[in-house]
Amino acid sequence: MIEQTLQALTGVGTPVRTAWRLLGRARATHYRHAGGKVHGPKQRRRPGPQALNxxxxxxxxxxxxxxxxxxxxxxxxxxxxxxxxxxxxxxxxxxxxxxxAGQSRERRRQATHPAKVKPELVADAPSQVWSWDITKIRGPVKGVWYHLYVLIDIYSRYNPGWIIAAAEDSVLARDFIDEAIARNGQVPHTVHADRGTSMTSQPVSALLVNLGVTRTHSRPQVSDDNPFSEAQFKTLKYLHDFPGSFPSLSAARAFCDGFFTEYNHVHRHSGIGWHTPASVHFATTGPVDDARQATLDAARAAHPER
Structure with missing residues (x-):
């Protein structure tokens, strides 16, 4: 019916645009139907006379x-x-x-700078590089925190010293590091820490300078430059029996004493060949490896088919 009406209107001289407006339809619809269906991609339009050759x-x-x-x-x-x-x-x-031509991007010759290398602590023997940090643990009431100072040898993962105090103090931190070095019997050549107030304090800095120890610190605004200490704090605080808070300073010390004793002498660390930190620190891993290999050899001899 619409097509017949359109033909009648255009047959008497009515323009197509006027006829479709009278019928209430879009003019483009007429030309689309008149051209028939187009299959495949649209044909590229031929360039006009003004186009560049x-x-x-x-x-x-x-x-x-x-x-x-x-x-x-x-x-x-x-x-x-x-x-x-x-x-x-x-x-x-x-x-x-x-x-x-693929030349619409940056065309200027610009200086290229190598990617910044992330600093890394490296040690090939015990008592070379120590890392230390302070973490807070909850006290008996809201707003009361105890401060746990921990040193860790990055090669052996051994803890040469730790203390818990009611407050963070730079003089206490200096004495803590000094006693740990004296107890260890060997001065590390590097001590790493983040940029906390105690770590950058004058008493701690003066002690390490006097001992000839190189001080390194985490980069500003970088949270993962002290990974050894942070990883051990997570191991401590994610224990199944780690309490939400401690009723007293003595209770916190008793819990940490058990944790560090087990961590140093019982815990097998995956990063050091499944040895205990004390075994690596005091160079007793050879007999342990020999005993493990003997057990494996005996198991293979008993069941070679396996």
């Missing part, structure tokens, strides 16, 4: 890559050529030609 496009690309222009943006090239009285094409056409 292949030679002109090649000339524009040659200008873009001319010596002195190869580091400039397309806008810079267009304006400089225009100032010299030369017009090759519109700015948008120059951009399209550069994009087709």
């Amino acid at each position: 292949d030679g002109e496009r090649a000339a524009v690309l040659q200008v873009i890559n001319r010596a002195g222009y190869s580091d400039l943006s397309i806008g810079q090239i267009f304006i400089r050529e225009l100032d010299e009285g030369r017009y090759w094409c519109s700015l948008s056409s120059m951009y399209r030609i550069a994009a087709a």
